Amino acid sequence: MDTIVFLAHTEADGSLAKASLEALTAAKTLAGGLGATLSIGLFGADVAAAANAVAGCDASAIHGVSGEAFGQPRYASDVAAMEALVKAANATIVVAADDSRMSRALPGVAARLGGRIDAHVTGLAARDGQAVATRGYYRQRMQAELTRTARPWCLTVSAGVFAACDGPSGQAAVTPVDVPVTEALTRTTVKTVIAPAADEQTIRPDARLLFVAGAGWTKKQADGVPHVADAADLILGFVGKAAASLGSSKSLVDMGGEGEAVLPFLSHLHQVGQTGATPRHPKGLATCCHGEEPHVVGWRFIGERRAVNLDPACGWAQGKADVLYVADAFAVMKKINELLG
Numbered sequence: 001m002d003t004i005v006f007l008a009h010t011e012a013d014g015s016l017a018k019a020s021l022e023a024l025t026a027a028k029t030l031a032g033g034l035g036a037t038l039s040i041g042l043f044g045a046d047v048a049a050a051a052n053a054v055a056g057c058d059a060s061a062i063h064g065v066s067g068e069a070f071g072q073p074r075y076a077s078d079v080a081a082m083e084a085l086v087k088a089a090n091a092t093i094v095v096a097a098d099d100s101r102m103s104r105a106l107p108g109v110a111a112r113l114g115g116r117i118d119a120h121v122t123g124l125a126a127r128d129g130q131a132v133a134t135r136g137y138y139r140q141r142m143q144a145e146l147t148r149t150a151r152p153w154c155l156t157v158s159a160g161v162f163a164a165c166d167g168p169s170g171q172a173a174v175t176p177v178d179v180p181v182t183e184a185l186t187r188t189t190v191k192t193v194i195a196p197a198a199d200e201q202t203i204r205p206d207a208r209l210l211f212v213a214g215a216g217w218t219k220k221q222a223d224g225v226p227h228v229a230d231a232a233d234l235i236l237g238f239v240g241k242a243a244a245s246l247g248s249s250k251s252l253v254d255m256g257g258e259g260e261a262v263l264p265f266l267s268h269l270h271q272v273g274q275t276g277a278t279p280r281h282p283k284g285l286a287t288c289c290h291g292e293e294p295h296v297v298g299w300r301f302i303g304e305r306r307a308v309n310l311d312p313a314c315g316w317a318q319g320k321a322d323v324l325y326v327a328d329a330f331a332v333m334k335k336i337n338e339l340l341g
């Protein structure tokens, strides 16, 4: 019989991130299906608040590694904390979010404990008494169902697949797990975190709408000249007012490297498609983007798809969008921004 542990680090404010709470739902689902014991392992500067937040999640135990040294996202201390938590829980299956901190350190835990790890899991269920993990390969073109006999089996769960666990909070009893802080654990220190201000951040996985800008925004328009500055205003204006997430085609983000006039707020991180991201927003709106197959494969998890393009024969018209508006995106977005106020 498997024993499952859900592992999470606390955020800077002591809370648990939404992605972690989603992974907790995955762990609970699996434990319920297998009839297995579920425990929770938390690490961070102080795990008390996070433990209280998940007190009502029906876990058999909550173990915690606390201390300033474990507040920093650092491979050595993260691996040491998680290794101790897996041992304390006597766990055979380990479930965590696939955020950058866990994705970096959990493979080290699997290696130290002689186990195996599978990352970016999008489904977790029990079948015939066995744990079955689902994940995509080749940019989600193939889906595989994995079972393993090796233990501990570590699994990192992709964000946006499971609902965040919102079990009632309470006063949790945390069993402290002691991890000696040696010099080897703390050789690396985080000096500062450099991140864009929240209102400058245009990649928003939790937004209801993905707004994609294509290369057409920088091309010559009906008057024979490009209008890149207007394009920037319209795109940022809409993304700000609608609190949408911003995506781009490859052609548009590549232009920067080719020395052409570009939209300076776009980077390769915005690229959607075969060699870019595969976002999961409920709705998507593509503008000045042709809708070619290598771009549209990145839309496979977008619920409702709409596009604005001057060309009635563009890729979106070939069954790739639910609605295609054959119109000038400059005029459409100007009107929409006016309506949004």
Ligand SMILES: Cc1cc2nc3c(=O)[nH]c(=O)nc-3n(C[C@H](O)[C@H](O)[C@H](O)COP(=O)(O)OP(=O)(O)OC[C@H]3O[C@@H](n4cnc5c(N)ncnc54)[C@H](O)[C@@H]3O)c2cc1C
Binding pocket: 213, 214, 215, 216, 217, 219, 221, 248, 249, 250, 251, 252, 271, 272, 273, 274, 275, 276, 277, 287, 288, 289, 290, 291, 292, 293, 294, 295, 298, 308, 309, 310, 311, 314, 327, 328, 329, 330
């Ligand atoms: C191996 C490989 C991998 C690739 N991976 C990716 C990927 O991950 N992501 C990706 O995006 N691409 C990828 N591509 C490139 C892809 O094939 C296309 O070249 C790219 O998506 C085209 O970008 P675009 O639609 O923005 O530009 P264009 O093809 O130049 O289309 C511009 C569109 O804007 C429209 N337009 C112009 N002005 C207006 C206006 N005023 N109003 C409305 N519409 C207007 C035009 O009608 C046109 O349809 C890949 C290609 C290869 C070979």
